[in-house]
Amino acid sequence: MDFLRPTGWADALAAKAEHPAAVPIAGGTDVMVEINFDQRRPEHLLDLGRVDELTEWETGEEYVRLGAAVPYTRIMERLRPELPGLALAAHTVGSPQIRHRGTVGGNLGAASPAGDCHPALLAAGAEIEAASVRGTRLIPVDEFYTGVKRNALAPDELIRAVRIRRADGPQQFSKVGTRNAMVIALCAFGLALHPATRTVRTGIGSAAPTPVRAHAAEDFLNAALAEGGFWESGRALPPSLAGQFAELCSGACAPIDDVRGSAAYRRHAVGVMARRTLAWTWDEFRGPGRSTEGGASCA
Ligand SMILES: Cc1cc2nc3c(=O)[nH]c(=O)nc-3n(C[C@H](O)[C@H](O)[C@H](O)COP(=O)(O)OP(=O)(O)OC[C@H]3O[C@@H](n4cnc5c(N)ncnc54)[C@H](O)[C@@H]3O)c2cc1C
Numbered sequence: 001m002d003f004l005r006p007t008g009w010a011d012a013l014a015a016k017a018e019h020p021a022a023v024p025i026a027g028g029t030d031v032m033v034e035i036n037f038d039q040r041r042p043e044h045l046l047d048l049g050r051v052d053e054l055t056e057w058e059t060g061e062e063y064v065r066l067g068a069a070v071p072y073t074r075i076m077e078r079l080r081p082e083l084p085g086l087a088l089a090a091h092t093v094g095s096p097q098i099r100h101r102g103t104v105g106g107n108l109g110a111a112s113p114a115g116d117c118h119p120a121l122l123a124a125g126a127e128i129e130a131a132s133v134r135g136t137r138l139i140p141v142d143e144f145y146t147g148v149k150r151n152a153l154a155p156d157e158l159i160r161a162v163r164i165r166r167a168d169g170p171q172q173f174s175k176v177g178t179r180n181a182m183v184i185a186l187c188a189f190g191l192a193l194h195p196a197t198r199t200v201r202t203g204i205g206s207a208a209p210t211p212v213r214a215h216a217a218e219d220f221l222n223a224a225l226a227e228g229g230f231w232e233s234g235r236a237l238p239p240s241l242a243g244q245f246a247e248l249c250s251g252a253c254a255p256i257d258d259v260r261g262s263a264a265y266r267r268h269a270v271g272v273m274a275r276r277t278l279a280w281t282w283d284e285f286r287g288p289g290r291s292t293e294g295g296a297s298c299a
Helices: 009-018 031-036 072-078 084-091 096-101 104-110 117-124 215-227 239-251 263-286
Strands: 002-004 023-025 044-047 057-059 063-067 126-132 135-140 145-147 158-165 171-176 187-194 199-205
Touching: 009 044, 009 126, 009 158, 023 031, 072 084, 072 096, 084 117, 084 171, 084 187, 104 117, 104 158, 117 126, 117 158, 117 171, 117 187, 117 199, 171 263, 187 263, 199 215, 199 263, 215 239, 239 263
Parallel strands: 002 044, 023 044
Antiparallel strands: 057 063, 063 158, 126 135, 126 158, 171 187, 187 199
């Protein structure tokens, strides 16, 4: 196995163009597990550890441009106000050691349906900056996941950064697993309120072959919030509205039975997380002292 160690971004792209089958390695928390268990034996490993710009980020008015190799810990410590949903998701990844090494670029590269970044990125709204010696393109996150552990990158492309819409309202992330730490999601749910556009976006993890949005649930809720004047009045959401939203979120799942849980449990849990995250974010949107008691409370 050859170890390619580019010291800059242009060299990394040139190396990937020359060796399209080379496996990029950032934090290595997925790649090294696969190599150690002999699930993968690539001819070339492409180490991105010396490409400094991948660990940088820029905060603009509308977007945060997050370098592909910014570790989870940094997101939790430095980007919580701008990316609250992703920061919450980062909190639930592995252990402190994994969060120090693991990156959003690696989560996207692995494209596991159980990856914790995906629901948060889908809910916030994001684009993946994919680059090669041929140029750079932006892939909307909804189009990035193409199958189980498959993504839309071409063989000669690398992820340079992720452009994530800066939060303009409350965001939440919820994950169900067999214990609280060091657990791969049985299923996960991300929700973002976007008061500026009066829309709500969702993201579901580990309950379909790829991470997905609950489009029908979003359409239903967006229409109901607009018709009822909820954004303007900030009044509590009726339980029936939250219940129907939760049901539609469950309906967006296409889960399987596996060692971590049954399809039926996943569908149910997604509905519960949808109702809870809606209540939490709506309470936050309404402001202190105006909780949805008697409204869309958690069950
Ligand atoms: C003990 C343990 C616990 C874990 N717990 C969780 C968890 O709770 N939640 C969770 O989501 N994940 C978990 N993981 C998986 C892993 O930590 C995450 O997926 C992490 O985000 C991977 O990031 P990385 O930088 O280490 O990726 P790497 O291992 O370096 O790479 C992962 C994949 O992405 C590709 N890649 C990396 N960078 C790029 C790039 N710039 N361009 C293109 N492709 C790229 C690699 O080739 C590889 O296919 C866990 C792993 C371990 C070992």
